Amino acid sequence: MNAGTAYLSVAAGFLVxxxxxxxxxxxxxRDPLLRAVAATLFVAAFLFVTAAPPNLAVMNRVIGIPNVAAPIVYSILTAFDGISIVLLIHWRGNEDSRVTVRQTRLCLTTYAAVMIALYALFALGDAPVERLRDLDTYYAGTPWIREMILLYLAAHTVAAVTMVVLCLRWSRKVPGTLKVGLLLITAGAVCMFGYDLLKFTAIVARWLGHDWDSLSTNVAFSLAGFSALLIAAGFMLPPIGQGVGSRWRALRRFRRLQPLWLEIRPEIPPTSPPPMPWWQPVERRLMQRERDIFDAVLRLTPWFDQSTGSEVYALALAEHSGFRRARGEADASVIARAVIQKGHAVPALAPDHRWTVSSIEDSEDLVDMSAAMLNSLRVEATRRSTARAEQRA
Known part of the structure; x- marks a missing residue:
């Protein structure tokens, strides 16, 4: 794969x-972090599009100045460095917003000044021979052009070190996909630093009369693409991971509520919409299932038997001494009994003989009650005894 194709392939990845x-x-x-990540990825894509050697030649030819593409690419790279640091500053957040604003202004001002200086140094220098891949080493000894090259590399090195320090400090305080994302950004920033070291080494070798240009044109190029992809993956992973994690938790809860939903399904109001199909977002399906459960429990409340709940609660508590589990079994037993009795047109109970289903008030308790509906022997015994009593009646 030639350099132009490689650069454009990386750019295509960033565009996706x-x-x-x-x-x-x-x-x-209106999500500022999402907008910042999108902007950072777009700048990275733009950087690799403009840095592809065929496009460098096009820019030089269109503008009519040999090597004018160099300060353009260097300034885009500098902008990417500055945006990445600002994104990390805002992503991390700070209790004092004034500190965040001050850090952001300092970073943007510094890197904007570097971008202006790059064009000024190029204008002062003389680079008549077009170099599409080895400009850094070819003009390593040319006044002003040399300073332009060293300036962009120095700014890039500062950005790499800053990103490593920020990400490592923050990664020690956070878990999960955010930690993994920060470590990916750290790895990408280390590769950035390696890119700079290779460039500096090749330039110093030129000053000393040696030809180590391959470090700059080949090895550093490979590190540049790899580091950019690591940094992009680091920025993208946490929000993606959070979204996947949120959907997984919703799906898990949706499935765990199924035994309870199936139990009270006959009491779901007929005016309620039918269950959403599987291709609908799981969050919406979960909301519908919870709403159906709440509606059905309200309809069953007049048949919640106090004696059944108290008996099952006492037996369950004596066996495993877990308050939540015992309460879940008691509530599940009461609901199972109420479904059968209401289905057989048994008269409602007086208010002072009704059991209060408290598990419906807490999301985790609701899941525990659903598990009891499926697995509890006491709930099954309540179903059987209630069904036999209604058959005899």
């Missing part, structure tokens, strides 16, 4: 990632 974030922005257009 940008499109994914842009699609997410349709649902959360």
């Amino acid at each position: 990632a940008t499109a994914v974030k842009a699609w997410a922005l349709r649902k959360n257009p």
